[in-house]
Amino acid sequence: MAGMAAWHMSASQTLERMQWFNEPERWRTTDGALVMEVTPQTDYWRISHYGFTVDDAPFLYTLRGGEFEVKVKISGDYRARFDQAGLMLRIDHENYIKAGIEYVDGKYNLSAVVTHRTSDWSIIPLAEPVPFVWIKAVRRLDAVEIFYSFDDKEYTLMRNAWLQDNHPVMVGMMGASPDGTGFEARFEGFEIKHLPDMRRLEWLRRNGGGE
Numbered sequence: 460m461a462g463m464a465a466w467h468m469s470a471s472q473t474l475e476r477m478q479w480f481n482e483p484e485r486w487r488t489t490d491g492a493l494v495m496e497v498t499p500q501t502d503y504w505r506i507s508h509y510g511f512t513v514d515d516a517p518f519l520y521t522l523r524g525g526e527f528e529v530k531v532k533i534s535g536d537y538r539a540r541f542d543q544a545g546l547m548l549r550i551d552h553e554n555y556i557k558a559g560i561e562y563v564d565g566k567y568n569l570s571a572v573v574t575h576r577t578s579d580w581s582i583i584p585l586a587e588p589v590p591f592v593w594i595k596a597v598r599r600l601d602a603v604e605i606f607y608s609f610d611d612k613e614y615t616l617m618r619n620a621w622l623q624d625n626h627p628v629m630v631g632m633m634g635a636s637p638d639g640t641g642f643e644a645r646f647e648g649f650e651i652k653h654l655p656d657m658r659r660l661e662w663l664r665r666n667g668g669g670e
Contacts, residue, residue: 474649476521477631483517492647493519497634499641502541503557507577513637514552520631526654529630530595532611532647537562539639543570544646546594547633548603548622556620557633558605559594569607571618583607583617593648600624600657611648 545559561570
C-alpha cells in the first residue's frame, strides 16, 4: 500500500509540474487526474482541406527528449461536432501528432491527426459511444506508434507516423472544441516511461556492453 500511495503522489506532482500551452479558463487536478473545461472554438490544424491554420486549443505538457512510451485514460462530455480529447506530441507549430476520441456527426471516433507543415486526419468509427478509452504512444527513433485500448490491457495499433528523432518533444494532454461551446474533458493515469535509445543499445551490443 505504501508503494501505491507513493505512485499516486508522484503522478499528481507530475501534473502539477507540467506547463500549459493555451491554458483554459477553468481546470483542476484531483487524485492524479486532470479535468479541463475545453476552450470553445479552438483546435490544432494546418492548411490542408479546410484552408486555414489554428493553433489555440488547451494543451498541458512536459518536455521529453529521446525515446519513451506515454499513455492516458480519456473521457469527455462531448457535445458538438469535432469535440475531441487526446494525447499530443508536439515539436512546434508545424510538426505535431494528436490522437484520441473525436465526436463527429453524433458518433464517437478514434482519431489521429499528423501534421508536418500540413495536417492529415484519419479515424476509426466506433459502433457505439464508449465511457473512456486509453491512448498510448510509443516514440522510437523517427517513428511514433499510436495504440488504443478499452481496458488498458489489450492495445490495438491505430497509426504509425513519422516524427523527427533526436529532438525534444512536448508531450501531454489536449482538448479542442472547434465548432462548439466547449466541454469537460478528463484525463486519468497519465504516465510516461523512458525507453533506452535503440541506437545506443545497438552500439553496446556491437561493442560488448550488452547481453
